[in-house]
Amino acid sequence: MDERMLRRRVYGADHEDPDPGPRPGRVYGELVGGPLDGLLLDITGWSGSRLAEEVRLPTEIGRYGPGGRTHYRRRSGGGTERWDWTGDSP
Structure with a gap:
């Protein structure tokens, strides 16, 4: 590391x-962009199919406040190192 x-x-x-x-x-x-920019996401033990899915992480600092989620997807061609913000949802 x-x-x-x-x-x-x-x-x-x-x-x-x-x-x-x-x-x-x-x-x-590493989460890139959006409200969680710069934080690290623990992906230990995730399967290839799980790594290919978008993650929806609960956060109070996104567009929808408490109860909202912010979405990140693994950067294509970037291995597991970078996860780009794709938006927020309630």
């Missing part, structure tokens, strides 16, 4: 966690 990723926060980590960064032995994708 490179130095840049080690300083990032993982999606879903508690805001009060003193170490919200990535853990050794885990695999992460």
Whole structure:
């Protein structure tokens, strides 16, 4: 894991966690764009078909506020490293 990723926060980590960064032995994708830009998504153990699906992540900071979801899809040709924002839903 490179130095840049080690300083990032993982999606879903508690805001009060003193170490919200990535853990050794885990695999992460970087969320790009949208309300979760720059966070890491733990994709450890995901199957090829799961990696090909769009993820819908609950967030309070998206277009629809509390109860809303923001959507990300793995960048084509980019391996698992980058996940691009595709929009928000209620």
